[in-house]
Amino acid sequence: MRATILHAPFDVRLEDVADPVLLRPTDAIVRVTASCVCGSDLWPYRGINEIDKPTRIGHEFVGIVQEVGAEVRTVRPGQFVIAPFRYSCGECAHCRYGVQTSCVKGGQGWGGRDGDGEWTPACQGEVVRVPYADGTLVATPEVPGEEQLASMLALSDVMATGWHCAVSAGVQEGETVVVVGDGAVGLSAVLSAVRLGAGRVVAMSRHESRQAVAREFGATDVVAERGDEGAERVKEMTDGVGADRVLECVGTGGSMDQAFASVRPGGTVGFVGVPHDVEVPIGTMFRHNVRLAGGVAPVRHYLEQLRDDVLAGEIDPGRVFDVTMPLAEVAEAYAAMDERRAIKVMLRP
Amino acid sequence: MRATILHAPFDVRLEDVADPVLLRPTDAIVRVTASCVCGSDLWPYRGINEIDKPTRIGHEFVGIVQEVGAEVRTVRPGQFVIAPFRYSCGECAHCRYGVQTSCVKGGQGWGGRDGDGEWTPACQGEVVRVPYADGTLVATPEVPGEEQLASMLALSDVMATGWHCAVSAGVQEGETVVVVGDGAVGLSAVLSAVRLGAGRVVAMSRHESRQAVAREFGATDVVAERGDEGAERVKEMTDGVGADRVLECVGTGGSMDQAFASVRPGGTVGFVGVPHDVEVPIGTMFRHNVRLAGGVAPVRHYLEQLRDDVLAGEIDPGRVFDVTMPLAEVAEAYAAMDERRAIKVMLRP
Numbered sequence: 001m002r003a004t005i006l007h008a009p010f011d012v013r014l015e016d017v018a019d020p021v022l023l024r025p026t027d028a029i030v031r032v033t034a035s036c037v038c039g040s041d042l043w044p045y046r047g048i049n050e051i052d053k054p055t056r057i058g059h060e061f062v063g064i065v066q067e068v069g070a071e072v073r074t075v076r077p078g079q080f081v082i083a084p085f086r087y088s089c090g091e092c093a094h095c096r097y098g099v100q101t102s103c104v105k106g107g108q109g110w111g112g113r114d115g116d117g118e119w120t121p122a123c124q125g126e127v128v129r130v131p132y133a134d135g136t137l138v139a140t141p142e143v144p145g146e147e148q149l150a151s152m153l154a155l156s157d158v159m160a161t162g163w164h165c166a167v168s169a170g171v172q173e174g175e176t177v178v179v180v181g182d183g184a185v186g187l188s189a190v191l192s193a194v195r196l197g198a199g200r201v202v203a204m205s206r207h208e209s210r211q212a213v214a215r216e217f218g219a220t221d222v223v224a225e226r227g228d229e230g231a232e233r234v235k236e237m238t239d240g241v242g243a244d245r246v247l248e249c250v251g252t253g254g255s256m257d258q259a260f261a262s263v264r265p266g267g268t269v270g271f272v273g274v275p276h277d278v279e280v281p282i283g284t285m286f287r288h289n290v291r292l293a294g295g296v297a298p299v300r301h302y303l304e305q306l307r308d309d310v311l312a313g314e315i316d317p318g319r320v321f322d323v324t325m326p327l328a329e330v331a332e333a334y335a336a337m338d339e340r341r342a343i344k345v346m347l348r349p
Numbered sequence: 350m351r352a353t354i355l356h357a358p359f360d361v362r363l364e365d366v367a368d369p370v371l372l373r374p375t376d377a378i379v380r381v382t383a384s385c386v387c388g389s390d391l392w393p394y395r396g397i398n399e400i401d402k403p404t405r406i407g408h409e410f411v412g413i414v415q416e417v418g419a420e421v422r423t424v425r426p427g428q429f430v431i432a433p434f435r436y437s438c439g440e441c442a443h444c445r446y447g448v449q450t451s452c453v454k455g456g457q458g459w460g461g462r463d464g465d466g467e468w469t470p471a472c473q474g475e476v477v478r479v480p481y482a483d484g485t486l487v488a489t490p491e492v493p494g495e496e497q498l499a500s501m502l503a504l505s506d507v508m509a510t511g512w513h514c515a516v517s518a519g520v521q522e523g524e525t526v527v528v529v530g531d532g533a534v535g536l537s538a539v540l541s542a543v544r545l546g547a548g549r550v551v552a553m554s555r556h557e558s559r560q561a562v563a564r565e566f567g568a569t570d571v572v573a574e575r576g577d578e579g580a581e582r583v584k585e586m587t588d589g590v591g592a593d594r595v596l597e598c599v600g601t602g603g604s605m606d607q608a609f610a611s612v613r614p615g616g617t618v619g620f621v622g623v624p625h626d627v628e629v630p631i632g633t634m635f636r637h638n639v640r641l642a643g644g645v646a647p648v649r650h651y652l653e654q655l656r657d658d659v660l661a662g663e664i665d666p667g668r669v670f671d672v673t674m675p676l677a678e679v680a681e682a683y684a685a686m687d688e689r690r691a692i693k694v695m696l697r698p
Contacts, residue, residue: 093590094614102614102637168640241442265443265451266647271635280629286620286644289448291517292629295638298615 002349003125004330006057009047010338012331017056020121020129025069028133030081034153035061035124035347036321037330037337038085039183040274045334058124059085059110060156064143072133080144081137082307083130084299085110085157087120090135100300105132124330126349138303140311150318150346151310154188157299158344159317160306161272162188162249164297166196169245169270173197178234178262179219181249182210184320184344185272187217189247191317194218195309198245202237204230204258210343213319227254231261242267248294253277263290270294321346351698352474353679355406358396359687361680366405369470369478374418377482379430383502384410384473384696385670386679386686387434388532389623394683407473408434408459409505413492421482429493430486431656432479433648434459434506436469439484449649454481473679475698487652489660499667499695500659503537506648507693508666509655510621511537511598513646515545518594518619522546527583527611528568530598531559533669533693534621536566538596540666543567544658547594551586553579553607559692562668576603580610591616597643602626612639619643670695 003017020029035058043049044057065079075081086109088100095103105115111122114131121128130136144152151159162185171177177193179186182205193201194217202221203214211222223233234243242264248256251273259269260281265288272294284290309315323342325333327349336342352366369378384407392398393406414428424430435458437449444452454464460471463480470477479485493501500508511534520526526542528535531554542550543566552563555573563571572582583592591613597605600622608618609630614637621643633639658664672691674682676698685691 093588097613097615099615099638168638239442264446266446266448275631275635278631280631280641282624282627282629285641286624288451289517289644289647291640291642292634293640293642295635298638 001126002327003122004057005054006044006051007054008051010045012045012057012334014328014330017125020127022067022069023118023129024131025071026132026134027069028065028072028075028130028137029067030063030083030128030130031066032061032063032123032126032128032349033080034149036153037124037333037345037347038157039185039337041334042338045338056111056122056125058122060153061123061128062149062152062156063128066127068133074134075137075139079139080142081139082152082155082303083123083128083137084160084303086296086299087131087136088300089132095135098298098301100135100298101296103135124327124347126327136300138300138307140307148310148318150321151316152307153346154317154320155299155303155306155310158184158320159188159191160299160302161185161297162190163192163302163306165189165247165249165270165272165294166192168294169247169268170293171196171198171245174199175244176200176202176238178202178204178243178246179249180204180246180255180259181273182207182214183249186249187213187320187343188317189249190214190219191217191315193247195315202234202243209322213343216319227258228261231258234262238264245270249273251275251278253279256280260284260290265289268293272297320344324348350475351676352471353406354403355393355400356403357400359394361394361406361683363677363679366474369476371416371418372467372478373480374420375481375483376418377414377421377424377479377486378416379412379432379477379479379486380415381410381412381472381475381477381698382429383498385502386473386682386694386696387506388534388686390683391687394687405460405471405474407471409502410472410477411498411501411505412477415476417482423483424486424488428488429491430488431501431504431652432472432477432486433509433652435645435648436480436485437649438481444484447647447650449484449647450645452484473676473696475676485649487649487656489656497659497667499670500665501656502695503666503669504648504652504655504659507533507669508537508540509648509651510534510646511539512541512651512655514538514596514598514619514621514643515541517643518596518617519642520545520547520594523548524593525549525551525587527551527553527592527595528598529553529595529604529608530622531556531563532598535598536562536669536692537666538598539563539568540566540664542596544664551583551592558671562692565668576607577610580607583611587613594619598622600624600627602628605629609633609639614638617642621646669693673697
């Protein structure tokens, strides 16, 4: 089968690799229906995270179960499944507590070693061996039609991450919510805040195409200014008070500063962007009772609920995919994401 | 009247000062029944916070209203009142949101300038002018007896602060809670966690007298080890998982590190210690979805409820006062606190 391999900065290739096989009785083999490129894949792609050897890449996919190990109980061949961007055993104290991302067997995630020392596959390819299938995968009642495919794929990472940000921040009905970041996660956070009943949702975005998706998702306001200027605009919009919740969906020091400058005393900053050079302003947090909540999204915790919301037509998070390409063009998919020509690219094998 | 003045490090004196008078129609004049020395008073006392001139000090007191301005509606002469360690107007957006500590008129607090530029009094003295009396003071239905005096005084700061820590951390029934810090605030946090229904409350303390109060307040376990060793003990006690909530009641880098090392993935660190050299481990927070919540306690927000709890005999937070002295011995009160000979000293004019 074919899979994506990152050889060096800006050098991704689709290559022939060995077909995966069941290694353990808790494994499943899944044929990929669709996968995608993540903003976080761009860190190694751009060489910011070092690559010391050719490396399989990708951590978001949906597909059809081909084969399951003898101990797998909750999914069966022929079913359509959504895979979270981290796999999890479903049984340890952390999985049961709803933080499957801290699973004791989750190890380094897709493409790294699991908690038992076994290498796990990465997901931008044709077939994936899924460890701990019962604890990881969520099936749909029927194979969804093409029109729901993008939304199901979005649940594997960006939508569940935006949702986690809004839930962690504690968004309540009628509140004013500011979203920092207009990538696929930020846009998903807009959708999530709206779904949680926020009265006013301010998308911070300077890109017209992203502003349009934010509006479609229910943003009531768009602010194009950034940094202190952006925070100043939010203060003006809230009679000098600040937003009840700010959803930080980038992960840089600048975006975190902007989030803290925009939130009201007693409010909450939700954060889901992988922190890079972030210094938490503990003095401000203390003086003004600002909470900080979030982290890497435990997708599996939310997946059944979000799947049902998509099936019921309540949310359509797949709208963040603005480009679809065949897997063979994965190099171009990375380039389009890197150059911000695409919000998010879906790859079809 | 007499009031406490800090002249230089380790040099506090009781001196004659002018009697306070009503300056604004929203003021009240309160004769102090009891005040006390706070752990945070020790920062300037020890010279860690610089003192450039003789300075009135103290921010916790209860007393009897002597006189009120023409616009004061909620308290009247003769009533016993509790004063939070920060005054607040009760009317601005922050006060109405429950963060009276961010009041736009609260300014620098007792002994500093208020939001209108007026100097406000400090409270270790005989009589205090209270600005924004309606937004600041809470009265009791009757003047409480001597046996409830200490508990009422504790509400002005330490008990409400411990409560804020436990509430901010989101302590739920049956949970395991660790309290870092065995000062009056830490002990109050133990009492608060117990009152919120925690199943297991671990007090981190190496002082026998404080351990005894923690046990009286309902701590189920005491851990004497500190730092990594202390966190290791907590991990052992929780099958390697960590505590659901950790209440950080000190404010140093070491105690915050210990808090984060003791909390479970998906758990919460509550914090109320004024941060000194604290670096928030944002990477850990992200990887393991640990929340950070708390700050300077908006005492006024909780004061009616806590007053009622004391009156109903549900809580007895006054137990943290282990020494009572006449105000004339204020210098010795500071020394006893500084040398940790006392947990907390009550001063009676």
